[in-house]
Amino acid sequence: MGISRRTFTTSALALAGVGLARPARAAEVTLNAVHFTPAQVSYARSFLAFVAKLNERGKGVVQIKVRGGPEILPLGQLGDAQKSGLVDMINCPAGPYLNLVPEGEVFSATSKTPAELRANGGFALINEIYGKKGNAFVLAHVDGGAGFHIFTVDEPPRAADGTIDFSKLKIRSSALYRDFLEKLGASVVVQGPGEVYTSLERGLVNANAYSIAGYSGFGWNKFTKFRIDPSFFQTDVLISVNKAKWDSLPDDAKKILQEVAIEHEKESVAANLKITADEGKAMLDAGMKVVEMPEAQRKLFLETAAKESWARLEKRDPTNVAALRAKFG
Template identity: 50%
Template sequence: MKTYQFLKGAAVASLIGLSAAAVQAEEVIRAVTFTPAQVSFSKNFMKFVDLVNERGEGVVQIQVIGGPEVIPNERMGEAQMNGIADMFLLPAGLYLNLVPEGEAFAGSNLDPMTAREKGGLDLVNEAYHAKANTHILAHVDGGAGFHLWTTEKPGTTADGQVDLSGLRLRTSPLYRAFFEELGATIVVQAAGEVYTSLERGVVDGTGYPVSGIRDFGWDKFLKYRIDPGFFQTDVLISINLDTWNGLSDEAKAIVEAAAIEHEKTSYEANLVLNETESKALADSGIETITLEGEQADLFLNKAYDIAWARLKERDPTYHDQLKAIFFEDF
């Protein structure tokens, strides 16, 4: 009996040991999102997380540890570079100070899948590897631009251009120069601060994609939307390069395949989301002012020219190659 109990105990211990080893073998990636959990960008990211965790059981798992309440937006680029967290859902425009080549994503008028097929992601990763210790996995939630949203009707210049003189607009580093060019007074702040600023009249509007306006509750104050949308949403799934290089080949394959798949499905889902959200915003009373013809071309060309010129000024090394891949002339 004692011998049996000993063998049984040894077997249990062996199984526990194997279980512990299996747990240790499962690689865990800690992820942070630039928006709170209730915003569509973070919700969409969870679809990617679920895909990896389902396929990577026993091999690799993604653990979302929080959003901007964990690491403020303005510090996320450096946090990723330094490995404070592993993976980030983060727009390129929030850390252009580290990697100006990130302009290519917002400055692109191609869908993310086409840019990838043309070698765009491989090329831009050369800069991200060298400058930010970061590996870009996917350009997600594409297919939509940023829009100008205001509480007051913007004016127009003599040549028909939008005139933002007299308006205080919240902006991000990505489109600050564009709004300044249109005459706005700029207030740079994180998205989480905009509701209070609109409520108190500190700002008269903001730039943001259609998705997210209702999530943040800004539709309560906004009255006008200016079309067409400018730039392209530049949300990236990226990972600390040291973490990426440290993953097993099997884990890399699982994560990369899921990222490529999510890039496409999130693009398609975003097109649908933009339609439903646009209707909801219109039904709530937000008026759309649509620029057309030459007026629209001037508006868009000014936006794109600023983005690509800014990249060339900051670091021209990849400018010509990136623009040739990511942008097609109108």
């Protein structure tokens, strides 16, 4: 019953040849993705830079195929599309789908950095919530560090005491800061970015609230010639993945996605601050004027902004407020 050396060697080579000597490598995984702004806007450019880095690092393991922006899916549908699995990955602010995950308010309300929130357990907590309510896993909070401004067509009206009279403004808003602007006394029209140009052009609104970064990419600076300082809140752009899809990924794909996302998270904050400075200067050089609030009004404005997100979250769903305040507050 002995086996010759030649027979053993031949058998071993045959087994290796059909792949039985070692496990086969898993096939490369591809995730489809949609971004929330047109490709020329800085937020989309930031996301596409993340995708390029991921696709280079993830060759043979994981790739991202970008389907497009709002021409593929409107901003207001991105959260539902990801929850249902129609889209694997979205680059989208938390604000447009607060109806699904009201706790997304914390990304604009917090003054903590993503790194601090990863270290103190805040990210783990918010991902537990996003998983349950939005069927989503948040990879990164990107393009942060800067806030939102109110831009006006005409010089902002003043009250007798010199403060800005927000009651005379009809402001295009996102759902994220609607309550805050209403608290200031302004009339508010909630619209996605794709509708704003026409609203300004037709005079349906006389003001617009948005970040400096990306503003000129929409062409809105053609109509709004004044910027009210200071800014409020913090930009809340997220990169997230359908939770069921995330759970199905092999460990090496998850590792690459998370590593590249955290790298981009950090890099994008610095890049966003530079873009904010550069684009803000370009608008001022083109004739836009900055209007500063009197000190007392400025203080009240910032205090109101700081309170409003937490108040709205508590009104919508108080379940996780105490736990979130402990991490994000």
